Amino acid sequence: MAVIKNVAIAGASGNIGPHVLKALLEANFNVTVLTRSQASKDYGAKVKVVEADFNSVNSLTAALENQDAVISTIGKSGSEKQRLLIDAAVTAGVYRFVPSEFGSCTTSPKVADLPFYSTLATVRNYLIEKAASSALTYSIVAPGCFMEYLLAFPAAIDFKNHSVAFIDGGNTRVSVTSLATFARAVAAVFDHSDETENRVVYVSEAILSQRQLLELARNVNPEIQWTIRDIKSADILKAGLDAIASGGDGLQAYGNILLATVFGEAYSSAYDTNDNSLLGVEVITEERLKALVADRLDQTVRPNTPN
Numbered sequence: 001m002a003v004i005k006n007v008a009i010a011g012a013s014g015n016i017g018p019h020v021l022k023a024l025l026e027a028n029f030n031v032t033v034l035t036r037s038q039a040s041k042d043y044g045a046k047v048k049v050v051e052a053d054f055n056s057v058n059s060l061t062a063a064l065e066n067q068d069a070v071i072s073t074i075g076k077s078g079s080e081k082q083r084l085l086i087d088a089a090v091t092a093g094v095y096r097f098v099p100s101e102f103g104s105c106t107t108s109p110k111v112a113d114l115p116f117y118s119t120l121a122t123v124r125n126y127l128i129e130k131a132a133s134s135a136l137t138y139s140i141v142a143p144g145c146f147m148e149y150l151l152a153f154p155a156a157i158d159f160k161n162h163s164v165a166f167i168d169g170g171n172t173r174v175s176v177t178s179l180a181t182f183a184r185a186v187a188a189v190f191d192h193s194d195e196t197e198n199r200v201v202y203v204s205e206a207i208l209s210q211r212q213l214l215e216l217a218r219n220v221n222p223e224i225q226w227t228i229r230d231i232k233s234a235d236i237l238k239a240g241l242d243a244i245a246s247g248g249d250g251l252q253a254y255g256n257i258l259l260a261t262v263f264g265e266a267y268s269s270a271y272d273t274n275d276n277s278l279l280g281v282e283v284i285t286e287e288r289l290k291a292l293v294a295d296r297l298d299q300t301v302r303p304n305t306p307n
């Protein structure tokens with residue numbers, strides 16, 4: 001088995017990267033942060049920080065010297081740049097590359113031509129092509145929707161205003177994983193390099209639908225009156241595509257595309273078959289789910305509260 005010890009992370013200063021960085025350190029990898037600029041960032045004494053020019057393969061190749069693996073948590077605006085990072089990984093003799101995807105239905109052929117997803121597909125296909133002709137290997141990590149994002153995204157269920165718009169009936173089942181669990185699973189991918197080589201690795205801490213989320217909320221507080229309506233994923237998708245066609249680049253555009261594809265009944269993203277046991281991921285308990293929902297509702301749920 002190829003042993004991975006030295007791991008470089010690109011995008012560690014973003015929203016998702018810090019969770020992965022923490023988990024890699026906790027799993028005792030030698031971690032190097034690859035960044036465009038280290039100004040005003042403190043990653044701690046255990047981390048080596050290397051500034052690189054993400055427009056230069058030479059710069060990135062030098063930065064990846066002696067690295068066994070690269071994980072990219074680069075955000076949407078730099079997604080295309082990952083192709084240069086992949087080229088650099090090949091030249092530097094890196095063994096494993098994990099691209100920045102981390103989504104629900106990102107690998108579904110049904111979304112491959114949609115904005116946002118098409119960039120992910122381009123990078124993924126490039127990586128697969130490079131892996132076929134070099135010593136580089138890859139893992140695509142699919143954690144579903146991040147729990148923290150799902151619970152904070154009012155378009156999925158609005159806990160603050162007690163309203164929900166069911167998309168295609170609200171029964172679409174979606175895999176969901178918390179950021180900490182996802183990050184530990186990434187570290188476990190590197191510890192199980194053979195079993196996770198050249199494939200999609202599925203992580204699923206829970207499978208939830210909008211209706212199940214509402215049920216959990218009603219369970220936490222039966223007194224709350226909810227405003228419920230129905231919408232179609234096709235209409236949300238069209239709104240997103242129209243917004244992009246008129247030059248939109250924000251939540252209205254990409255948020256709608258994500259919403260339609262994550263909760264639309266046509267796009268399956270429930271990982272009933274997954275890599276949880278390989279990666280040491282445990283399914284979240286009903287009790288914990290209720291506590292998380294209660295937190296969003298600003299209610300108090302004590303563990304073991306009978307209902």
Ligand SMILES: NC(=O)c1ccc[n+]([C@@H]2O[C@H](COP(=O)([O-])OP(=O)(O)OC[C@H]3O[C@@H](n4cnc5c(N)ncnc54)[C@H](OP(=O)(O)O)[C@@H]3O)[C@@H](O)[C@H]2O)c1
Pocket residue numbers: 010011012013014015016017034035036037054073074075076077078079081100101102103104144145146149150
């Ligand atoms: N499944 C979900 O629910 C979910 C939710 C959110 C995000 N995600 C996914 O998680 C990944 C990371 O998202 P994020 O929100 O953490 O991203 P982010 O905060 O927007 O960006 C992360 C980092 O990427 C680097 N970066 C940005 N633009 C770059 C460029 N042009 N060239 C090179 N590097 C650049 C920056 O690091 P430096 O400044 O240090 O170079 C930045 O801090 C994405 O693939 C996203 O789709 C999934």
